[in-house]
Amino acid sequence: MASDHITEIVVFTVLFLLVSGMGFVAARWRRPDTMHSLDEWGLGGRSFGSWITWFLVGGDLYTAYTFVAVPALVFGAGAAGFFAVPYTIIVYPLVFLFLIRLWSVSHVHGFVTPADFVRARFGSPTLALLVAITGIVATMPYIALQLVGIEAVLKAMGVNGHWPLIIAFVILAAYTYQSGLRAPALIAFVKDVLIYLVIIVAVLYIPAKLGGWGDIFDSAKAKFDATPAPGDGITIAGSGQLNYAMLALGSAMALFLYPHSVTGVLASRNRNVIKRNMAALPAYSFVLGLIALLGYMAIAAGVKPIVTDGKPDANTAVPVLFDHMFPDWFAGVAFAAVGIGALVPAAIMSIAAANLFTRNIYKEYLNRDATEKQEATVSKLVSLIVKAGAVACILALDPQFSIDLQLIGGVIILQTLPSVGLGLMTRWFHRGALIAGWAGGMIAGLWMLYQIPNPAKGKEHFGGSAYSLSDLGFDTKMTIYAGILALAVNVAVAAIGTVVCRAAKLADGADATRADDYFADEGDAKVKELDLSAAT
Amino acid sequence: MTPDNPKEPASTEPPPAARSDRSAWYWLLLVPIVVPLLTFLFNSDSPRLAGFPAFYWIQLSFIPLGVVCTVVVYQMTKNRG
Numbered sequence: 038m039a040s041d042h043i044t045e046i047v048v049f050t051v052l053f054l055l056v057s058g059m060g061f062v063a064a065r066w067r068r069p070d071t072m073h074s075l076d077e078w079g080l081g082g083r084s085f086g087s088w089i090t091w092f093l094v095g096g097d098l099y100t101a102y103t104f105v106a107v108p109a110l111v112f113g114a115g116a117a118g119f120f121a122v123p124y125t126i127i128v129y130p131l132v133f134l135f136l137i138r139l140w141s142v143s144h145v146h147g148f149v150t151p152a153d154f155v156r157a158r159f160g161s162p163t164l165a166l167l168v169a170i171t172g173i174v175a176t177m178p179y180i181a182l183q184l185v186g187i188e189a190v191l192k193a194m195g196v197n198g199h200w201p202l203i204i205a206f207v208i209l210a211a212y213t214y215q216s217g218l219r220a221p222a223l224i225a226f227v228k229d230v231l232i233y234l235v236i237i238v239a240v241l242y243i244p245a246k247l248g249g250w251g252d253i254f255d256s257a258k259a260k261f262d263a264t265p266a267p268g269d270g271i272t273i274a275g276s277g278q279l280n281y282a283m284l285a286l287g288s289a290m291a292l293f294l295y296p297h298s299v300t301g302v303l304a305s306r307n308r309n310v311i312k313r314n315m316a317a318l319p320a321y322s323f324v325l326g327l328i329a330l331l332g333y334m335a336i337a338a339g340v341k342p343i344v345t346d347g348k349p350d351a352n353t354a355v356p357v358l359f360d361h362m363f364p365d366w367f368a369g370v371a372f373a374a375v376g377i378g379a380l381v382p383a384a385i386m387s388i389a390a391a392n393l394f395t396r397n398i399y400k401e402y403l404n405r406d407a408t409e410k411q412e413a414t415v416s417k418l419v420s421l422i423v424k425a426g427a428v429a430c431i432l433a434l435d436p437q438f439s440i441d442l443q444l445i446g447g448v449i450i451l452q453t454l455p456s457v458g459l460g461l462m463t464r465w466f467h468r469g470a471l472i473a474g475w476a477g478g479m480i481a482g483l484w485m486l487y488q489i490p491n492p493a494k495g496k497e498h499f500g501g502s503a504y505s506l507s508d509l510g511f512d513t514k515m516t517i518y519a520g521i522l523a524l525a526v527n528v529a530v531a532a533i534g535t536v537v538c539r540a541a542k543l544a545d546g547a548d549a550t551r552a553d554d555y556f557a558d559e560g561d562a563k564v565k566e567l568d569l570s571a572a573t
Numbered sequence: 574m575t576p577d578n579p580k581e582p583a584s585t586e587p588p589p590a591a592r593s594d595r596s597a598w599y600w601l602l603l604v605p606i607v608v609p610l611l612t613f614l615f616n617s618d619s620p621r622l623a624g625f626p627a628f629y630w631i632q633l634s635f636i637p638l639g640v641v642c643t644v645v646v647y648q649m650t651k652n653r654g
Contacts, residue, residue, distance in 0.1 A: 122632050123609035126639045130602035133643060250624030258618075272616050272628045282610040309651060316643040319636045326633050 048369025060212030101186030111332030160546020470534025478527025
């Protein structure tokens with residue numbers, strides 16, 4: 038009953054209200070002349086220095102869902118869940134190599150979204166529209182999953198029902214509307230301080246109570262040895278190794294293509310800020326590795342996840358562990374860290390999705406002559422709609438549906454890699470071929486995901502992302518991440534299609550960017566300024 | 574696991590003309606992209622370190638490896654101070 042958890046609830050509520058207040062005040066922080074443009078509302082004036090970027094991007098990439106779902110996966114399946122560590126190691130060199138070019142070209146041309154870039158690079162509004170829609174569709178369930186993170190800690194505090202979730206999201210929606218990207222940037226400080234505090238305490242305190250790290254791993258091993266499932270254990274089974282590596286690689290590539298990561302990177306002040314951050318952000322990967330191991334601590338502590346509707350909810354394993362292990366007040370702090378951890382990415386994701394809609398659908402198709410102020414107004418409204426949609430998803434549908442959608446989201450966002458990622462490096466691909474490749478990758482990806490069963494959950498379709506190579510006729514038990522296979526189809530179609538389009542002499546779009554633009558830095562002339570100086 | 578890199582030191586190259594940040598040092602970033610994917614390097618329980626099976630401590634040690642590579646590339650490609 039909730040009354041046992043009264044201290045936890047009070048601490049949680051106080052911290053939650055504190056950051057909500059910060060969210061509203063954030064509009065005054067580094068106050069711009071006007072909030073009525075996407076550069077200000079949606080990108081914080083493109084002015085964030087190293088520290089703010091570190092907190093913002095860290096708060097953006099390591100979501101509450103990550104903090105809850107990764108240890109839940111380790112709790113349930115063991116080593117396979119640890120892929121989050123190689124995944125978040127690989128992503129930073131990728132950002133260093135790719136997104137830094139996107140920052141430069143966006144700085145020169147005033148791009149706000151990855152689809153803006155694609156439109157200018159390939160001269161194709163259609164391709165840009167596909168990239169924008171893919172981004173929005175992939176981001177929506179991700180926002181919904183942040184609610185799953187909050188729900189898990191609420192359950193652990195004995196709070197059931199949906200109204201606390203709705204209140205939390207209404208507050209979030211209100212201050213994002215008012216303060217734009219400045220709100221999550223400011224809140225990210227509190228979020229990260231709390232997360233670091235909780236994790237440092239957890240990894241020092243809990244293993245000491247459970248008899249040390251060796252015993253924790255041994256009890257996890259004993260649990261997995263006792264189960265009939267062949268794929269679990271504290272190391273990965275032979276047939277799962279390829280999938281482990283490809284899931285890490287595919288997830289890393291997907292992560293830097295997600296619109297919210299792009300938003301975080303574009304908000305930084307200059308190239309060196311990004312480069313420095315790519316060296317400093319792995320500190321979060323270390324924390325994530327330790328968080329993943331909380332799953333084993335939960336096993337060693339004999340935690341039983343909370344049962345809802347007859348099904349044990351593995352996402353509650355770590356919150357319940359905190360509840361058992363920590364004094365009440367500190368468990369409250371830990372829960373607040375997860376709850377606030379949901380707010381930062383949810384805000385950035387809704388801003389990113391709203392910007393995609395505004396720039397690549399509204400301005401492109403509905404109101405070509407939109408002013409900067411109209412753009413900002415539309416984005417603010419759409420950010421509200423996006424969040425309302427996320428809440429509706431969680432309330433009206435089985436949360437499992439959001440998890441399935443998130444799985445699909447990772448696979449489909451990867452299909453923008455040839456136009457966005459490779460497009461940053463080369464203009465070789467033909468716009469028509471990129472569209473064909475996108476379609477081929479989407480079909481292949483969705484078809485494979487549909488085929489994957491999950492006997493443990495009693496599902497015939499969309500049971501995971503590990504595709505059996507035996508389904509392709511290979512005589513092996515190996516599995517591979519479906520997103521990588523779909524991407525291979527995509528790239529192959531785009532490459533062959535480019536050769537065909539060139540041979541058929543199909544018209545290609547004009548490239549509005551120049552080679553120099555990809556190295557531009559703070560202080561370099563922007564296109565808008567060049568236009569203005571030419572006009573006067 | 575040292576930052577030593579067999580590549581030619583890029584510092585001998587003159588600063589690239591016009592606008593380009595082409596540098597051989599960028600190849601060093603392949604290390605933290607490729608090494609974490611090589612599961613045979615770490616997929617075992619022993620040797621344990623402070624109670625951590627090899628699978629865990631080796632992968633966690635890839636994090637400082639990635640940081641070192643990134644810092645080196647950053648220092649070598651920093652533009653205009």
